Amino acid sequence: xxxxxxxxxxxxxxxxxxxxxxxxxxxxxxxxxxxxxxxxxxxxxxxxxxxxxxxxxxxxxxxxxxxxxxxxxxxxxxxxxxxxxxxxxxxxxxxxxxxxxxxxxxxxxxxxxxxxxxxxxxxxxxxxxxxxxxxxxxxxxxxxxxxxxxxxxxxxxxxxxxxxxxxxxxxxxxxxxxxxxxxxxxxxxxxxxxxxxxxxxxxxxxxxxxxxxxxxxxxxxxxxxxxxxxxxxxxxxxxxxxxxxxxxxxxxxxxxxxxxxxxxxxxxxxxxxxxxxxxxxxxxxxx
Numbered sequence: 001x002x003x004x005x006x007x008x009x010x011x012x013x014x015x016x017x018x019x020x021x022x023x024x025x026x027x028x029x030x031x032x033x034x035x036x037x038x039x040x041x042x043x044x045x046x047x048x049x050x051x052x053x054x055x056x057x058x059x060x061x062x063x064x065x066x067x068x069x070x071x072x073x074x075x076x077x078x079x080x081x082x083x084x085x086x087x088x089x090x091x092x093x094x095x096x097x098x099x100x101x102x103x104x105x106x107x108x109x110x111x112x113x114x115x116x117x118x119x120x121x122x123x124x125x126x127x128x129x130x131x132x133x134x135x136x137x138x139x140x141x142x143x144x145x146x147x148x149x150x151x152x153x154x155x156x157x158x159x160x161x162x163x164x165x166x167x168x169x170x171x172x173x174x175x176x177x178x179x180x181x182x183x184x185x186x187x188x189x190x191x192x193x194x195x196x197x198x199x200x201x202x203x204x205x206x207x208x209x210x211x212x213x214x215x216x217x218x219x220x221x222x223x224x225x226x227x228x229x230x231x232x233x234x235x236x237x238x239x240x241x242x243x244x245x246x247x248x249x250x251x252x253x254x255x256x257x258x259x260x261x262x263x264x265x266x267x268x269x270x271x272x273x274x275x276x277x278x279x280x281x282x283x284x285x286x287x
Contacts, residue, residue: 003080006041008114008136008180011082014041014213015202021181021214023084023204024222027053027070031219032077042082044116044216045071047089047146051228052220059145060089064102071110084138085112089146092117096129103130103137116183118144120170124177131178139174141167142208143186154231156207158187171195171203183216184208186233207233 006014014021023042026032027049035043049070050062064087071085085106092099103115114136117123127137142157158164167187174182181202184192189209196203196212205212217234220226224239254260281287 003036003039005080006082011042011181011202011214012200015200021202021204023214023216024219025049025052025216026074026078026219029073029077032074032081035219036078036081040081041214042084043074043078044084045074045086045110045112046116046218047086048218052218052226058148062088064088064091064105068105068110071106071112075111082114083112084114084116085110087115087117092123092126096126099126100130100133100135103135104133107135114138114180116140118146120167121173124173127174127177127179136180137178138181138183138204139171139177139179140183140185141170141174142184145185154186156186156188158191164188164191167191168195168198171199175199175201181214184212186231207231 011021021042022040023044024035024040025046025048026035026043027045032043045067047059047062047067049067050056050059053070054062054066056062067086067088071083075083087099087102087106091102099117106112106115115130116138117127118140119126120139120141123139127139130137143154145154148154158167164187167184168191171182171184179201181204182195182199183204183206184195185205186207189211192203192205192208193211202213204214204216206216218226221230221234222237224236224241225244227241230236251260278287
């Protein structure tokens with residue numbers, strides 16, 4: 001049976017029925033083509049592309065125009081998967097008008113089904129404005145990579161009482177503002193459990209334990225394609241990086257040894273034509 005694309009009503013229904021939501025990142029046509037054939041419910045064209053696709057140390061360097069290129073590539077392949085596009089750093093913080101304009105570009109030009117932005121109570125009014133414009137919004141609280149410098153780095157959030165309370169307040173504010181789902185990143189599992197039980201919209205965990213309504217991982221981490229660092233919450237389900245290196249080294253060796261290309265991977269022509277071609281080229285003084 002062909003995979004059916006879900007929507008925000010389906011995700012809320014899955015939460016109510018206790019069915020887990022699965023989500024990964026994707027940034028290009030080739031990778032998304034494989035995700036679209038899988039059982040994954042939802043993908044995020046994340047600003048993590050700044051790190052996984054562009055080699056930066058963090059996420060703040062990527063701009064909206066670059067994000068739109070990644071979104072378009074994913075949309076070309078993602079016909080059966082719900083698509084969420086990340087709003088890059090400083091594309092929604094200045095004003096609600098700026099946020100609505102840029103969210104609209106991600107939906108219209110990037111062909112995404114929804115947008116994601118970071119921040120809790122402080123971004124509630126912005127979320128409300130974007131939702132009122134008809135654009136579904138996914139919230140993101142806990143460790144918010146765009147403000148990692150302000151948080152002291154890529155560290156677990158909510159370990160102290162007041163910090164945990166604020167994260168719960170952030171989740172409630174996002175739900176009230178109209179967010180259809182909330183990403184909970186790098187927070188203690190008990191805090192994620194409290195939030196998941198307190199809101200009516202799905203929670204998507206990444207480093208937040210198994211009590212969330214769903215999980216998301218960066219696809220390069222999941223497949224073993226990014227080894228600059230491996231967060232504690234990442235589980236590798238494949239080691240494609242090592243497989244790629246092996247394949248590339250085998251190809252390189254076969255080329256150097258004259259093994260590839262062989263007859264199977266080459267084109268030919270009748271021998272009499274080869275002889276005639278050679279004779280005519282010699283006759284005309286070309287050879």
